[in-house]
Amino acid sequence: MSVTLTRNERQFANFISIIIFAFGVFLAAAGGNDPLSVHGFIIIAVGIAGFFFTADALYKPEPTEERLSYYYDEPIKAGVVLSMAWAVFAMFMGVWVASQLAWPNLAFEGAWSSFGRLRPVHTTGVIFGFGGNALIATSFHVVQRTSRARLPDQLSPWFVLVGYNLFCILAVTGYFIGITQSKEYAEPEWYADILLVIVWVTYFVLYLRTIARRKEPHIYVANWYYMAFILVVAILHVVNNIAIPVSLGHAKSYTAWAGVQDAMVQWWYGHNAVAFFLTAGFLGMLYYYLPVRAQRPIFSYRLSILSFWGITFFYMWAGSHHLHYTALPHWVQTLGMTFSVMLLVPSWASAGNALMTLNGAWGRVRDDATLRFIMIAAVFYGLSTFEGSFMAIRPVNALSHYTDWTVGHVHGGALGWVAMITFGAFYTLVPSLWRRERMYSAALVEVHFWLALAGTLVYVFAMWNSGIIQGLMWRTYTEEGSLAYSFLDSLVAMYPYYIARAFGGLLFLLGTIVGAYNIWMTIKAAPLAVPRKSDVPYSDAVAVPGE
């Protein structure tokens, strides 16, 4: 890594490591007996590791100017490996928490292994660890190739990647020791949030700088989506996390928002995290790896425009559907519901655009598990967005809200759409990045595909059943007008579905492990002598040295 940096960059990286170290020392000292000091020590460790890593390379020879005629792929490789590592870890946590719901005794002594702490480890690990690293890695890959421009420097992508993973580690370790601001998908506390702001601004600037250096007259659709993802996530993150720490020596902080406004800000954040992190970002992925893998042109450019602006505009209004039948004023709920219904059109237009792109390549879908991953992802994207709009309709939500149906919906999206498109992208990306002829084993990709598909189907069917049964049991009255079931009765009824769900999750995890092994073996294989043409910028457009 560090030998690909110029001397200036190494010095600057060294300097940043010292700042990180100092920041860690400050938190560790100010924290005292507060759990904050644990995070101080973790940051110190990262600072020290960064310092020695960069200091070691400080006086090694600089990379030659020749590097500028290639794309900068080193951080992408690290991002792919990190993403798969997070996937295995966080999906294992998912299987564990799912099993705890069926068998509550599957916990150790001590609070750290209780459901309430493990569940955010799973969600953060999967969404931010696995999904976030995949987005960062693929965005670096896509932006360079569709712009035919190398990333503008070598340090910023590493800063983004390392800083982002430090944020994820602070988040996950924090949950184990009880640090959380209790906002779903925004649990990390103020100091981790500040770190992420710095990282994210660097990321956005880096992306814009690369786009600005492009050798193409037009900006490809995938980049629109990646930019929307980066920009909006920054806005969401900042607004939802405005908080006052108890003191600089405490991990705990209090949010600036109160009451129903707090709930509304949280779900404006939460829903748009789904929209711009889990949808827009991964649509960026789809728009690159689908046409590349299918070797087909995108079905309709005009449909892409309609979908993009529809998705970015309508999603922003839809968050209030998470708060139907609450203290939130009725009119806000009506707006959330109607915008969610209108949102279905651009969502389906995207899914349709993806599937229509496969016209002329269905033979390849049959033969190539990687392309099948991408195709199934588009199908699940269509299903989940329909389900989401449907569940946002108030009377439907009256049945579905607070039940496992929501959990099933989320996993239809997370497993079926987000994870499948990521695996499809990785299986396309990995051989290109490491200059291998193909994946280590096509058969293992096939095994992974079927495990993932079977796991997803078992999972969502279990949750649809259990969710609808729950919802109906909670609203069933006897002839005399009393509730027919107690809450416990509904829990007892869930038991078989919880076992099925844990089993579905286990299948999905096994698939991911197979995928991680396959990727690892591909990395270890011998590289091609000559890089693919698509992995080198056009020779007549070699990046200008010194830029």
Next chain:
Amino acid sequence: MGIEERDPVSGRKTTGHEWNGIKELDTPVPRGVLIFLIVTHVFAVICWFLLPAWPLGSTFTKGILETDQREIVEEKLVRAAAERASWMERIESATLKEIQADEQLMSIVNSTGHQLFGDNCAACHGVDGKGRANYPDLTDEDWLWGGSLDAIANTMRVGINTDHPEAQFAIMPSFGRDGILDRDQVRSAAAYVYSLSNPDYSTADNIDRIATGRNVYLSSCASCHGEDARGSQRVGAPNLTDQYWIYGGDLQTIVTSVHGGRQGHMPTWDERLTEAEIKILTLYVNSLQVEDP
């Protein structure tokens, strides 16, 4: 670059752009998408006219239907109460014995009681009322504070060891930990108590210890549990001679109980449940008792 081509599969032209091999077709937006777009927008606009929807400074558009979720919930609650009024009023006015004699009311008690018990009592006493470690079984004939209908209703109302003004208190001191009895006395007393429900334990080897324990028992335990150790429902002291144990009836657990004392807790329900609900639950709990244990 920048040259439009015709795609052989679809027959469409490309837009003429190309990004690292990726091209786009210039396909117009399908008619179905446009119709769908119109349908969803019409749906939204109709909703905006009918329902409260758009903010207007400090107020909002009320909608033609003038609905409001608060009013809807209030109306539903009134309607639900009206549906239940026919039998609810009878339960409110009748005594427990009268309800018990009324077959029709008792069938309502049983169906309504199931949900009330599940949501309020089952967390400790179990769905079937059989209790579990540290929580008493409600289906046997052994009662701490009395098993009559009135006694059950009263315990439900004021709880055990609560801050209710009429609370029932039953606190067993920690004889060993607080130094009231020495180690040997604790063990002897426990051996005596154990022997009461386990006659086989009174062997020649143990008889001296049991005799010593009986003396300890009479001076330290009998005031609550009674000289005959059959307990007292007046002070909530359990019967020590039967096979029903809350914390466990093996020798080691009895030693632990004598050493560390015991104080159970049952919350008060008179503020959380209505008078009628307590009546329903009383009769429901009463009905859980096994006829022939």
